[in-house]
Amino acid sequence: MTLKEVKEILNAEVISGNHDLEKEIKCAFAAELLSDVLALSQEGALLITGFTHPQVVYAADAANLCAVLFVRGRWPNEATQQLAIQKKIPLLSTSYMMFETCGILYEYGLKTCALTVENGQD
Amino acid sequence: MDKTDHNILFHKMFHIEGGNFTSAGLISDQVKKILKEAGIPKKVIRRASIATFEAEMNVICYATQGDLSLFITPLFLKIVVDDEGHGIPDIHLAMSEGYSTADEKIREWGFGAGMGLPNIRRNTDEMVLTSTFRQGTHLEFVIYLERQETQLPFE
Numbered sequence A: 001m002t003l004k005e006v007k008e009i010l011n012a013e014v015i016s017g018n019h020d021l022e023k024e025i026k027c028a029f030a031a032e033l034l035s036d037v038l039a040l041s042q043e044g045a046l047l048i049t050g051f052t053h054p055q056v057v058y059a060a061d062a063a064n065l066c067a068v069l070f071v072r073g074r075w076p077n078e079a080t081q082q083l084a085i086q087k088k089i090p091l092l093s094t095s096y097m098m099f100e101t102c103g104i105l106y107e108y109g110l111k112t113c114a115l116t117v118e119n120g121q122d
Numbered sequence B: 001m002d003k004t005d006h007n008i009l010f011h012k013m014f015h016i017e018g019g020n021f022t023s024a025g026l027i028s029d030q031v032k033k034i035l036k037e038a039g040i041p042k043k044v045i046r047r048a049s050i051a052t053f054e055a056e057m058n059v060i061c062y063a064t065q066g067d068l069s070l071f072i073t074p075l076f077l078k079i080v081v082d083d084e085g086h087g088i089p090d091i092h093l094a095m096s097e098g099y100s101t102a103d104e105k106i107r108e109w110g111f112g113a114g115m116g117l118p119n120i121r122r123n124t125d126e127m128v129l130t131s132t133f134r135q136g137t138h139l140e141f142v143i144y145l146e147r148q149e150t151q152l153p154f155e
Helices: A005-008 A034-040 A055-062 A076-086 A100-109 B001-009 B025-036 B044-062 B104-108 B116-122
Strands: A013-016 A027-030 A044-049 A067-069 A091-093 B010-017 B064-072 B076-085 B126-132 B136-144
Touching: A005 A091, A005 A100, A027 A100, A034 B044, A034 B116, A044 A055, A044 A100, A055 A067, A055 A076, A055 A091, A055 B025, A055 B044, A067 B076, A076 A091, A091 B025, B010 B025, B010 B044, B025 B044, B025 B064, B044 B076, B044 B116, B044 B136, B064 B104, B116 B126, B116 B136
Parallel strands: A027 A044, A044 A067, A067 A091
Antiparallel strands: A013 A091, B010 B064, B064 B076, B076 B136, B126 B136
């Protein structure tokens, strides 16, 4: 699935990185805590989150994630946007809730990138 | 830095201000840039960036200030962090996944899941952590450029 398809399926708006929409997304990871992003995501993942501070871009860049999709219509501030442009990490925003966003993408065949953890051990 | 001193190709120290959440990620970002420019393998950069980000957050969350030093040698990267602050009363407990003493403010900034130290251990090849409660914490970790079991910098 490409980022463009993610955009269309979720009726998402592209905040930045319009020229990178042909990027292939192999898997996705959803989290509200950057701790989880740093500990559990895998390289190349699409990050689905409601967290909009610039630190989300730093974390995505440190973990080599390919793009960030904000849920619940969340929109990052200028500092986050500028950092994302600098790091070449596309940002998108959808009005769907986290659960729906993940469910829809899963239905379309996008798989998880998260490392497995033991029950209750996250 | 013991017997490896003469092999240091690069060294830089960064100051980290405790409680300054708005600049969180800046130091690990600078470290990542340096490693990229030095031509370090991509996989090593990812591990180092993640471990450095976690270490940087620990200083911001739990210390008044700290210094993070990056050393590049032909065989490994080494990062040393010394801070002044809370310290860790029980290192064994702090190393267990999910254990956290984070407050609301730390969680607001997306951290404090109790994954930081275990995640540093997971992304590094050698890790040493010592702390004096109410004084500060010393953390150092090593990532080999290519896994070399025979080269142990802490021996």
